[in-house]
Amino acid sequence: MSQITQRTETRRVKVGNLVIGGNDEVVVQSMTTTKTDDVEATVNEIHRLEEAGCQIVRVACPDMEAAEAIPEIKKQIEIPLVVDIHFDYRLALKAIEGGADKIRINPGNIGKREKVEEVVKAAKAKSIPIRIGVNAGSLERGILEKYGYPTADGMVESALHHISILEELDFHDIIVSMKASDVHLAIEAYEKAAQAFSYPLHLGITESGTQFAGTVKSSAGLGAILSKGIGSTLRISLSADPVEEVKVGRELLKTFGLASNAATLISCPTCGRIEIDLISIANDVEDYISTIKAPVKVAVLGCAVNGPGEAREADIGIAGAKGEGLLFRHGEIIRKVPEETMVDELKKEVDKIAEEHYAK
Numbered sequence: 001m002s003q004i005t006q007r008t009e010t011r012r013v014k015v016g017n018l019v020i021g022g023n024d025e026v027v028v029q030s031m032t033t034t035k036t037d038d039v040e041a042t043v044n045e046i047h048r049l050e051e052a053g054c055q056i057v058r059v060a061c062p063d064m065e066a067a068e069a070i071p072e073i074k075k076q077i078e079i080p081l082v083v084d085i086h087f088d089y090r091l092a093l094k095a096i097e098g099g100a101d102k103i104r105i106n107p108g109n110i111g112k113r114e115k116v117e118e119v120v121k122a123a124k125a126k127s128i129p130i131r132i133g134v135n136a137g138s139l140e141r142g143i144l145e146k147y148g149y150p151t152a153d154g155m156v157e158s159a160l161h162h163i164s165i166l167e168e169l170d171f172h173d174i175i176v177s178m179k180a181s182d183v184h185l186a187i188e189a190y191e192k193a194a195q196a197f198s199y200p201l202h203l204g205i206t207e208s209g210t211q212f213a214g215t216v217k218s219s220a221g222l223g224a225i226l227s228k229g230i231g232s233t234l235r236i237s238l239s240a241d242p243v244e245e246v247k248v249g250r251e252l253l254k255t256f257g258l259a260s261n262a263a264t265l266i267s268c269p270t271c272g273r274i275e276i277d278l279i280s281i282a283n284d285v286e287d288y289i290s291t292i293k294a295p296v297k298v299a300v301l302g303c304a305v306n307g308p309g310e311a312r313e314a315d316i317g318i319a320g321a322k323g324e325g326l327l328f329r330h331g332e333i334i335r336k337v338p339e340e341t342m343v344d345e346l347k348k349e350v351d352k353i354a355e356e357h358y359a360k
């Protein structure tokens, strides 16, 4: 069994039918890339994200057309919807009225006190949380002047400033992000934030790059933060199809034993003893198990020399042999299957184990 990282205590905040914080779950979210007022395209993208395992989705709300599209989008999707607003409190009010499950807005950027009060009143009336998004690249001028450049302390000071505005209005359903594209800065900022307040933290390395480089950078940064037990939800930011963000997020959580609803693949790196076309089989199986919502461990090995024994933790696996595959469970070979059908046989076994989990 892999070790479950002990999570830092935080407040519990409800987002639609989910809870962020206050437990060991880390929720995966992503953001759409479509124009939000193009309801059909936005809903299509959200459906693809839902299928990939995205648990919360955020849409940009740059104008009133986008805010007015929220009710129709809400009607057609299952997962909670977060609406991302900068500055304009009227957009926030419209989004809340339209059924947003959470809004992302920095109260210190809204302007006059009455406007902040209106937004907070509306959020309270619908029992929806507000995410404060601190970003190293857009810290308040006063903070930048004080510290000279973006620092973790400056980011925490900014977060506390926005938090205090909401707390003064007796509003506590708060989630905070501390994003930076510099991995060291992000790690330090999240560590300091976890000590400074107990609101759940939304993790992210902003502008982390393309699918490949961004995956490595985000995993390095968020991995360091998650390993300290910090973070209640995360978004991987990639210059790519957002479905890839969800896949990386889920894989990262699996690595830390933080995803109870996902199957994992163990596959060997291959060597000269290989007896099957392991790389394509591993990719096929990985794709197949990506929709399984149970903690099934599946192994795919190129040969039977030491593989099954080494992959003892696998619930089910296959090892290549001459013209056939050896199916094994928990390190013990259970039967031989012909090469042509071995992948299908493996998939059937995976389904059976998943069904057993669902039935529990």
Ligand code: SF4
Pocket (backbone or CB within 6 Å): 268, 269, 270, 271, 272, 273, 274, 275, 301, 302, 303, 304, 305, 306, 307
């Ligand atoms: Fe090589 Fe077999 Fe090990 Fe794969 S399982 S790396 S093929 S010895």
